[in-house]
Every structure is written in C-alpha cells, then in structure tokens.
Amino acid sequence: MIIYSERVCLPDGIRPAYLIEENGRIKAVAGKEAGLKADVDYGNQRIIPGIIDTHNHGAAGYRFDDANEEELKQLLKAQAAHGVTAILPTTTIVSQFPILAKLAEETLDGARIAGIHSEGPWGARVGEKGINTGYPPVDLDHAKKMIEEAHGKLVLVDIAPEVPGALEAIDYFVSQDVTVAAYHTNANYAEANRGIDHGITVATHLGNVMTGLHHRDIGTMGACILRDEVDCELICDGLHVCLPMIQLIMKMKDHDRIMLVSDNGAFLGAPVGHYKGGKKNENSDRAVLEVTPEGFVLSQTGRLTGSSMPVLYGIGNLVEKLHMPLEEVVRMSSANPARKYNLKNKGELAVDKDLDLVVIDEDYNVVATYVEGRKVFDRAVEKSPFNESFLQEYKID
Template identity: 50%
Template sequence: MIVKSRRIYMEDGLKDGFLVVEDGTIKEFLPRTDNEEIIDYGDMRIIPGIFDTHNHGTCGFGLSGEVTQEEIKGYLKGCASQGITNVFPTAERSAIAAVARAAKEHYEGASILGIHSEGPWLNRTGEKGVRTGWPEVSLETAKQMVSHGQGLLKLVAMAPEIPGIAPLAEYFLNKGVVLAMAHSDSNYEEAKRAYEHGFSVSTHTGNVMTGLHHRDVGGLGAALLNDKVDCEVICDGMHISLEMLEIFFRIKSTERFMMISDCTPFSGAPEGVYRGFEEGMTIHVSKDGFVLTDTGRLMGSSQPVLYGIGNLVEKLHMPMEKVWPMFSLNPSRKYGFERNKGSLKALKDADFVVINDEYRTIATYSMGKKVYDAKEGPVFNPDFLREWRQKEV
C-alpha cells in the first residue's frame, strides 16, 4: 500500500510524498514514485496514530459493570473513529477481565496495548469540598486486579495519602505497573514524597488535585516542578483553560506531557438532555459537545484528543511538529512501546490517521489496516441513545 499526502508528519519532519506500507509496517518514505496504485489524500494531514492512555468510553460504549465483548468491540471502533490507533481502556475493576480477553481477539478498531485502572482508591475532593471516601484498602483486591489483567494492567491511579496505601503501591510497582497520582488532596510535600517513592504519572494534571497557591504549590506544583513526572493533560479547553495550558508548557517541557481524552460513553453524543449514571442525575450535552451535570460540573470529557490537538495548533498556535509527540511518541516511550510505535518512521508499525482541516478523522490505519473510514457513517451506539437520551435539542 502506498499513501500520498502533501503533509505527512514523519519523525524527522513534515514531508510531501509517499508512505510505503508493507506487512503492517512502514517500509519507507518516497518523495516520488512511478507506481500508479496509490491512495491519494491530497493536502490532508497524515499524523501518527493517537495513543490515548486514559479513556473510559466513547460513542455510547463504556467500560463499567459487566461489560460484554460486543460493547468493547463498539468501543474500539468508536476510538478509531476519533483517530485513536492504540489505547489503554480505563476499565472499572469489574471490567478488567473482559478487556483483557478482548485484547486477545484483536477486534477491528484501536488496539489495546494495556489496561488503565483509575482507582478504586481515590480521595475525591475539589468539587465543593465534598469527600466521597474510598473502598477498603485491600492487598487482595490489588492482586485480583493484576490477575484479571492477565499481564495487561499497565497503569493504576490512586491517591497516595490514603492510609494504608503504601503496601499496595509497592505491590503494583513490583508487578511492573506504573503508578499515577489521582484525585488527591495531598499538599506539595506529600505529593513530592509520593513521586520520590515510585509514583511517576500525574493523572489529568490540574484536575481533582490541590492547585497552585503562593504558600503551597500543591499537587499541581509537585507535578510541574518534577522533571521525572509524566503529566497527563486534557486539552479540551474546559478541564484546563487554554491560558493554564500555556503556563504548563512554559514551565515544563512538552516531552513530559501526554495528551489524553478522559472520555466517557457520552463522547460524540448529539446535543440533548440525558439521564445520568447516578439516580436523579440529569446530564446536558451542549452544542459544543461538552457533558455537564445540572450543577454545571464537567462529567469527564466528551471531546476526543483530536479536538485538543486542534486547540493547541489553532488557538495556542503550537506547531503540529511540537504537538504530535504529546499524543503519540511520549506515551509510547513512557509505557515501553517506542520501538514499534509512536511515530511515523521506517520499520515502525503503520499506525496513522488522516485528518481534515477541521480536525475530523477521514481515515484511521492500525498496523497498515484501515480500521475506520469516514464514509462508513456514524458509529455511535443507537442503544445508548434509546436508553439514556431524554430530550433532543
């Protein structure tokens, strides 16, 4: 297969020419060819495939409860429709085993490279100071999570200040699981100590953590000031304002940021009013695609990483050459996949996305296979709309 574009973002720069794919990998880049059997994308951008390491659901498909294989198949196809070629599904504990099984089936869509568990040990504060508590701190539960993951549990996020959490952190680290600080009420010194003792990722940096204050820079300051910490970041412009994103990228090298979506099943949902996941809750999906409760609180993210890419390039005027490593190369490097993934380079896997100037997916290729084409039409789960939508707008 030979793919042509005037804007191909290779590891060594922006190229105009032909990407030659063979047996699922990039064989070479050619500035010209006499071969007439090419797929010509004209002036559309070809970017490395998005690697989303924090994604709870999308397009009406989720990863909670007793999730079915059909649900996971729909989820992976939905991910591909948003330019994701590789993903760490963020699965609830009850869904870890099912996601691990799905990874072995190689369903059409994004590829499962690992599993992410956000929690269950979280110290959720920040939303009007309401503490929701956490489940029993149990080493047996941690062992069960690793067992159900069948070697695929790669990332566990938790609050390091929770009493009794240290033995669990040590256990996960000994099993090769990366630890992320998440939903934490820790001050700067507490967060600093956690990073000194094995935590190495900041979950959705800036959200549900203690913020910057001139007498204690909190968990956010600890993440930004530590050059060894890799920071997840949501770039939808609502979870973090664009001005704060600019501050992030001035304080810390973009090499230490990983763009994530934190998407939920509401990602891609049409505008309207929906029933919430908690009894009595109502969800509003805005015309801009944001998901809000009746109180105006954000319910995860509804916009994919691709939307955030558009924000950084078009609104913060960052060159795509500086942005694409944050959604592809940096997470690949962090989690040990850089040899084969993370950039467009000869001998690496042919994971790439074709996008238009509105930052919409035209086609997604995973290991040289087209796993999504915009011509297919909507991939949103119709059952989700029938069950959850209360009113169209």
Template identity: 45%
Template sequence: MIIKSKRIYMEDGLKDGFLAIEEGKIKEFLTRTSEDDVIDYGNMRIIPGIFDTHNHGTCGYGLMDNGTKETVAGYLKGCASQGVTGVFPTAGLSMISAVADAAAENIKGAQILGIHSEGPWLNRTGEKGIKTGWPEVSMETARQMVCDGKGLLKLVALAPEIPGIDPVIEYFLSEGITLALAHSDSNYEDAKRAYKKGFSVSTHTGNVMTGMHHRDVGGLGAALLNEDVMSEVICDGMHICPEMLKIFFRIKKPEHFMMISDCTPFSGAPRGSYKGFEREMTIHVSEGGFVLTDTGRLMGSSQPVLYGVSVLTEKLGMPMESVWPMFSLNPCRMYGFDKNKGSIRAGKDADFIVITDHYQAAATFVSGRKVYDMEEGPVFNPDFLKEWGREEMPHE
C-alpha cells in the first residue's frame, strides 16, 4: 500500500511524498513512485497516531462497570474515530479483566497497549473543595487488579497521602507498574516525597491537585518543577486555560508532557442533560464541551486529544512539529513502545491519522490497517441516549 500527501509529519520533519507500507510497517518514504495504486490524500495532513493513556470512554461506550466485549469493541472503534491508534483504556475495577481479554482479539479500532486504573484510592478535592473519601485500602484488591490485568495493567493512579497506602505502592512498583500521583490534596513537600518514593507521572496535571501559591507551590508546582516526572495534560482549553498551558510549557519542556483526553462515554454526545453515574445525579454536556455534575464539578472531557491539538496549534500558535510528540512519541517513550511506535519513520508500525483542516480524523490506520474512515458515518453508540435519557438544554 502506498499513501500520498503533501504534508506528512515524519520524525525527521514535514515532507511531501509517499509512504510505502508493507506488512503493517512503514517500509520507506518516497519522493516519487511509478506505482498506479496510490491512496492520495492531497493536502490533508498525515500525523502520527495518538496514544491516549487516560481515556474512560467515548462515543457512548464506557469502561467503568458492567461492560462486555462488545462494549470494549465499540469503545475502540470510537477511539479510532477520534484519531487514537493506541490506548490505555482507563477501566473500572470490574472491567479490567474484560479489557484484558479484548486486547487479545483483533478488534477493528484503536490498539490496547495496556490498561490504566485511576484509583480506586483517590483523595478527591478540587476548586470547590469537594471531597468524597476513598475505599478501604486493601492488598487483596491490589492483587486482584494485577491478576485481572493479565500482564496488561501498566498504570495505576493513587493519592500518596492516604493512610495505609504504602504497602500498595510498594506492591505495584514491584510488579513493574507505573504509578501516577492523582486526585491528591498533598502540598509541595508531600508530592515531592511521593515522586522520590517511585511515582513518575502526574495525572491530568493541574486538575484535582493543590494549586500554586506564593508560599507553597503545591502538587502542581511539584509536578512542573520535576523533570523526572512525565505530566499528563488535558489541552482542551477548559480543564487548563490556554494561558496556563503557556506557563506549563515555559516552566517544563514539552518533551515532559503527554497529551490525554480524560474522555468519558459522553464524548461525542449531543449537548443536553443526562442521568449521572450515581443515583439522582445529573450530568450536563454544554455547548462548549464541558461535562459537569449538578455541583459544577468537571466530570472528564467530551473533547478528544485531537481537539486539544487544535487548541495548541490554532490558539497558542504552537507548530505541529512541537505538538505531535506530546500525543505520540512522548507517551511511547514513557511506556516503552517507542522502538516500534510513536512517530512516522521507516521501520516503525504504520500507525497514523489523516486529519482535516478542522482537526477531524478523516482516516485512522493501525499497523497499516485502516480502522476508521470518516465516510463510514457516526460511530456513536445508538443505545446510549436511550439508556441515559436526555433532555435538550436551552440555548445559551
């Protein structure tokens, strides 16, 4: 297969030409070819596939609980429709086993490269000071998570200040699992100690952590000042305002960031009000893309990483050459996939997306296989609106 575009963002620069793909790999880049059978994408940009390491759901498919293999398949197709070629599904405890089983199958969609568990031991706090507590710390639960993951549990996010959590931390590290500091009320010194203890990722940096103050720069300062920490970042312009993103990238080089979506099943849902995850909870999807509870607390995002790419390039004026490593090469390096993935280069897997000028995925390829084409039409779960109910919100 030969793919043509005038704008191909390869590891060594922007190029106009042809990608020759053979047995799922990029065989070579060509400036010309005599082959007649060429897929020509004209002036549409071809960029490396997105590796989203923090994604709870999308397009009406969720991974929190009660899901099936079909749920995971729909989720992976939804991810592919948003330009995701590799993913760490962020699974609820009861879904870890199902996600691991799905990873062994050749599902047409994004490729499962590992599993992420955000919690269950989190110290929820935030701008409104809301705390929800945490479940009892249990080694049995930690061991069950690893067992259910069948070798694929790669990332676990915890609040390091929770009493009694140290044996769990030591256990996960002994299993080779990356630990992320998440949903924490720790101050700067507390967070710094956690990173020395073995935490190496800051979860959705800036969100649900103590902010920067001139007398204590908090969990946020600890993440930004430590170059040994890889910082997840949501770039939708809502979770972190564009001006703060500028500050992030001035304090810490972009190679230390990984763009994530933190999407939920409400990603791609029509604007409106829906039943929440808990009894008597209502979730609102606003026109601007916020997913909010009745209390005004953010509940993940409805915008994919590709939308965040548009914020960085169009609103902040960052060149695509500086942006694409944050959603592809950086996470691949962090989790050990960069030998075969993370950039468009001869010898690597043919994982890439073709995008429109409006930052929509026109086509998504995983190991040379087209797993999504926008001409297929919507991939949103048709049962989602029936199950969750919806009432139109008044126009703002």
C-alpha cells in the first residue's frame, strides 16, 4: 500500500511524501518527485505519527477498570477514533491485568495495547489541596502479585515517594524492569529527590496532584523538572495545567523528556451534560458530574475531576495557542513515549517503523487512523463508537 499527502510529519520536518507500506511496516519514504501512484491520497490533509497515550483510563463510556473483553475491544476502537494507535491502559485493578495482557498479544481493530500502567495504589493525596483519603499502605506481596498477574506486560507503576515503604517498593519494581513514576504526592523537594535516586524516572501528569513550584521549596514538580533522568507526563487541555505554566515547563524541561497524555476516562467522547457519579461517589461532591462544552469533567463544587479531551486536542493547543511547530509537538506525543517504554517499532514515520499514523483536519479532528498498516478508523464511513448503555444509566440531561 502507498499513502500520499502534501503534508506528512516526518522526523526531519513536514513535507510532501509517499509512505510505502509492506507487512504493516514502512518499507520506504519517497518525496513528491517520485511521482508514484498512491493507493490512498489524502491531498493537503496532515499526516502525523500515531499517538501513544501512556496515561489513559478509558473512553466512550468504558473503563479499563471494569470492562470485559468485548467492551475493551470497543474501548480500543474508540481510542483509535481519537488518534491513539498505542496505549498503556491505566488501572490499579489487578484482576484486569490478565485480560489486558491477553489483548496486548492480539491484533485488534483499534489501538495496540503496549503494556499496562498501574496508577497506584500507593498515593498520598487527592486533588490540589493535599487531601489524603486513606490510600492502602505499601505491600510488597501485592507488588509481587501485580507483576505475576500482568504476565510481563506491567511497564509503569506510580508511587508517592514519601509514604512509608515507598522506597523499598520502588527498588523492587526497578529490579523487575518496571518503570516507576511519582504520583499523587505531598513530597517536598528532598523527598522527591530521594525517590528519584531510588529509580523514579517519570512524573505522573506533571503539575497535577503533586507539590508544586514555590520559591522556598520547589516540591515534586520542581524536582521532576530539574532532574534530567525524569520524563514528565503533561496534560495539555489548558485546564489541568494552564497555558502559561505549560509555556514555563517548555522553557525549563528538555522537550525530549516531555510526554503528552490525556488521563481520559469513560467520558472521552461523551456528550455535554450532567451525569450521575455512580455509587462510590454518592456521598461526595462527585455525586453529579458535568461534562462542559470545553470538554472538562467537573464535580458539583466545580472541582476538576477529569477531561473528555484527547491528546490530539492538546496537540492543537500547543500548535495554535502556544505557536509551537507541529513536528516538535508530535515528538512529545509519539517518539518520546516510544523511546521511554522501548517501543522500538513505533513513534515515527520512518523506514522500518510500524505504519502507525493519524490523518487530521485543520481543527485537529481525526480523518483516519492506521495501526500497523491497517486502517482502523475512517471518518468518512463510520462514527466513533460510544457505549449507549452508559448514557442510559448515567446521563441526567
């Protein structure tokens, strides 16, 4: 198969190019002067490398926490409809690890599972006020169970570095070749650095639910920015981290150490309106949740509880509002996570890489998505799937 566009985002810049695919890989890249006959010609629409979302809890009314096998397939299809070609399903529910590991070995009609991300369970705070809601104590037996149930697919575990037993847990996961991230933490600068010294190399959604920058103690956020060995997840929807702070981060942190993530949940793709928060939230300000026109998920008190906007929306923010070059931004959504998690065949539109790509329009919406040479979403003939039973059960208005 040969795909052509006037604007292909290649490692050396954006230019007209033919992508020549064979057996799911890019066999060759040719310039416009080659004059080849394309099987698919996308004209002036932009082609970017497939997005690798390493922090994602769900989509389209489905959650990685509790979806069954068929629902997971629909979830992964929905991810592809939002430009995600590879994903680290994010959950702490160990009973879900085996089915996620199984699907990681399968070729599906959607995003490729590239490993499992366990966001916790050993944190120290919820939200921006440092509130501790009773996280479980660190348990190395549970850590070992996580490894066993994931069947070699656990690639990232998040831990608050200051909690009792955290350093021992970090040491254990590092010994098992599992990447460790700092998350949901009240750690000061010194405590964060101790965690990094023990092997933390990722900051979970930098700036969110962690000690922030202050002129007397720059906290976990400052430590993760300063330490060159730490790669930083960053949500760029404009609310989780405001645009001026994103600008500041971009000036301080090597762009090769920034990974764009969504932290999406079931509300990715959900219609605007109010929703029931579910049984576990009945007695909290999350008893009713609102999906705003901007795509934010808010509690009854206006507290930010998530986003229904994909990584692609953040890419658009960086390009259109912060005036960053698209070819530089997509490194942070594709090449950087591929490097971090050793996805050697992914991350760039280059020879010998998987043909993972997204065709986007001028408004940063997905036109088509290809995973390993297969077209898994085409806006011209299908809509992004959504779990109608979720809407029936939870949507209020």
